[in-house]
Amino acid sequence: MPLEISADAVGGSPGFSPFAPWRHRLSLLLVASTLALIFVGGLVTSTGSGLSVPDWPLSYGRVMPPMVGGVFYEHGHRMVASFVGFLTLVLAVWTARCETRAGVRRLAWLALAAVIAQGVLGGLTVLFLLPTPISVTHACLAQAFFCITIALAYLTSREWLSSTGTRDDVVGVRGAAVAATAAAFGQLVLGAVMRHIGAGLAVPDFPRMYGRWIPPAEVLAQLPVAVHLAHRGGAVIVLAFVLRLALRATRDGDARLARPAQLALALVFVQIALGALTVITEKAVLPTTAHVATGAAILGLCWFATLRTRRHRHAAVSAPAVAGLGDPAVS
Amino acid sequence: MFMRKTLAVVALAVPLALVACGGEKQEAPAAAPATTQTAAPGVAAGGAAAKGSASIGGKISFAGTAPAPEKIKVSADPYCQKEHKDGLERKVVDVKDGGLKDVFVYVKSGVTGTYPPPTEAVELDQTGCMYKPHIVALQVGQPLKIKNDDETLHNIHPRPAVNQEFNVGQARKGMEVTKTFDKKEVMIPVGCDVHPWMRSFISVLDHPFFAVTDEDGKYEIKGLPAGEYEVEAVHEKLKSQMGKITVKDGEKATLDLSYKG
Numbered sequence: 001m002p003l004e005i006s007a008d009a010v011g012g013s014p015g016f017s018p019f020a021p022w023r024h025r026l027s028l029l030l031v032a033s034t035l036a037l038i039f040v041g042g043l044v045t046s047t048g049s050g051l052s053v054p055d056w057p058l059s060y061g062r063v064m065p066p067m068v069g070g071v072f073y074e075h076g077h078r079m080v081a082s083f084v085g086f087l088t089l090v091l092a093v094w095t096a097r098c099e100t101r102a103g104v105r106r107l108a109w110l111a112l113a114a115v116i117a118q119g120v121l122g123g124l125t126v127l128f129l130l131p132t133p134i135s136v137t138h139a140c141l142a143q144a145f146f147c148i149t150i151a152l153a154y155l156t157s158r159e160w161l162s163s164t165g166t167r168d169d170v171v172g173v174r175g176a177a178v179a180a181t182a183a184a185f186g187q188l189v190l191g192a193v194m195r196h197i198g199a200g201l202a203v204p205d206f207p208r209m210y211g212r213w214i215p216p217a218e219v220l221a222q223l224p225v226a227v228h229l230a231h232r233g234g235a236v237i238v239l240a241f242v243l244r245l246a247l248r249a250t251r252d253g254d255a256r257l258a259r260p261a262q263l264a265l266a267l268v269f270v271q272i273a274l275g276a277l278t279v280i281t282e283k284a285v286l287p288t289t290a291h292v293a294t295g296a297a298i299l300g301l302c303w304f305a306t307l308r309t310r311r312h313r314h315a316a317v318s319a320p321a322v323a324g325l326g327d328p329a330v331s
Numbered sequence: 332m333f334m335r336k337t338l339a340v341v342a343l344a345v346p347l348a349l350v351a352c353g354g355e356k357q358e359a360p361a362a363a364p365a366t367t368q369t370a371a372p373g374v375a376a377g378g379a380a381a382k383g384s385a386s387i388g389g390k391i392s393f394a395g396t397a398p399a400p401e402k403i404k405v406s407a408d409p410y411c412q413k414e415h416k417d418g419l420e421r422k423v424v425d426v427k428d429g430g431l432k433d434v435f436v437y438v439k440s441g442v443t444g445t446y447p448p449p450t451e452a453v454e455l456d457q458t459g460c461m462y463k464p465h466i467v468a469l470q471v472g473q474p475l476k477i478k479n480d481d482e483t484l485h486n487i488h489p490r491p492a493v494n495q496e497f498n499v500g501q502a503r504k505g506m507e508v509t510k511t512f513d514k515k516e517v518m519i520p521v522g523c524d525v526h527p528w529m530r531s532f533i534s535v536l537d538h539p540f541f542a543v544t545d546e547d548g549k550y551e552i553k554g555l556p557a558g559e560y561e562v563e564a565v566h567e568k569l570k571s572q573m574g575k576i577t578v579k580d581g582e583k584a585t586l587d588l589s590y591k592g
């Protein structure tokens with residue numbers, strides 16, 4: 001589950017924290033780079049290049065091997081990951097030195113710990129030849145890390161700093177946002193398991209399943225088929241939860257919540273199309289990888305909406321401040 | 332482009348990552364995951380069974396239309412592209428005058444006694460971004476010398492079912508690594524994850540009675556003691572074929588097997 005942030009622990013406290021524009025911009029860059037990294041990491045699996053560099057942390061004994069064939073994807077992933085790790089390190093140290101809120105400092109350290117753990121997990125996938133549990137954990141930690149970066153960006157935004165915390169969930173937007181976030185994360189876990197046990201084509205047709213609308217019972221007994229069908233079923237559940245979130249947020253009339261929720265809903269439709277394309281094209285690299293990154297974007301938007309329900313709508317929030325924050329997952 | 336720009340950052344970040352992870356440069360290609368350097372059972376058992384004077388030979392044929400050769404794009408590596416200017420074609424089912432090439436033919440049952448592995452290595456060469464030979468066969472415990480004859484890098488990554496999986500990199504031309512397999516296993520797929528089209532198969536047996544068909548589909552298994560044997564022909568794509576044959580000392584028996592397309 002993505003980290004649950006208590007408004008009181010990090011923002012609602014009386015301690016004054018000034019807006020730090022450059023640190024906030026760095027956190028936005030980290031969000032964008034992390035989403036890009038998820039895409040690049042997805043490319044490694046989609047192109048089957050995960051073991052094209054057999055050693056770690058060096059690549060063929062070097063910092064910079066020739067970027068040929070599968071090495072382009074695997075070493076490219078390592079390079080972008082190093083960049084994200086570097087950004088996280090800078091942000092963590094900067095936050096530790098300049099941030100007045102202890103909760104935010106802790107979160108920045110947590111981000112650093114997560115990115116290091118993620119790098120080590122990536123190394124272990126290489127050294128132990130892609131064992132499924134490590135690959136799946138690597139995929140899921142990526143999503144959790146993405147959520148941490150979004151939280152860091154929002155907690156340092158002008159919007160957060162100029163508003164007050166709230167625990168009210170009068171129209172149920174927060175409940176819907178939490179549920180949608182949980183559903184999206186669960187679906188990403190299922191997707192990661194399906195991908196790394198190689199069950200992406202365990203059901204070879206779409207929208208029907210083995211030529212039927214209700215799949216034959218005997219195929220359901222096979223684990224890859226069961227995981228694959230759970231992921232298709234999960235899509236329906238995510239759609240339902242994100243739709244509920246979008247409807248409630250829209251009815252509530254708060255654009256801060258309605259916009260990310262509506263965008264998430266639009267992306268769910270794109271995502272279902274990409275999932276179908278993945279099956280129809282027999283896992284062509286681009287739709288498959290875009291499917292991974294879009295999943296992350298949906299999770300990020302739902303999580304972002306969840307965080308926003310923690311703040312009071314604030315009349316003083318000026319339009320430029322909101323524009324300056326942007327929707328982190330849309331980059 | 333973006334990656335090139337990040338190079339400098341990476342140069343900074345890599346030492347940082349090393350400090351943070353407490354890692355060292357532990358993974359030079361030469362020191363890659365444990366090789367299976369165990370002695371072969373045949374050696375440990377001592378006394379070798381005498382070689383016989385019988386042999387089995389014949390032709391493995393393929394009837395029907397072979398699938399069209401696969402066209403392979405090698406542009407992902409400029410060196411491979413240079414080696415195959417007109418592109419690369421892979422004939423998974425390689426038929427000439429009805430004879431099927433690259434079939435692994437071996438005695439599946441009927442062999443008695445132990446046959447210690449030869450000490451001389453079997454070679455698997457990476458040349459022109461291809462494996463040579465395509466079908467490799469050796470005995471349990473016999474060294475397999477894997478060479479890189481290309482001016483590019485390769486990783487050698489067999490995916491066995493019962494032997495130990497490994498993944499070794501060879502960054503430069505002239506690099507060599509020697510491996511052994513400690514269990515018998517037929518047609519272990521070997522691949523390079525840098526160049527996904529590279530594919531070869533290694534078969535490991537506990538006796539020397541095996542052969543690979545040549546371009547005419549012919550094979551010969553020599554030095555067999557007299558006896559009754561079960562022979563299996565294995566192809567990377569087609570279903571295995573079995574045959575039974577009895578041979579006498581000094582005799583050359585013929586066993587032809589055939590695949591249908």
Ligand SMILES: [Cu+2]
Nearest residue numbers: 485523525526
């Ligand atoms: Cu290669």
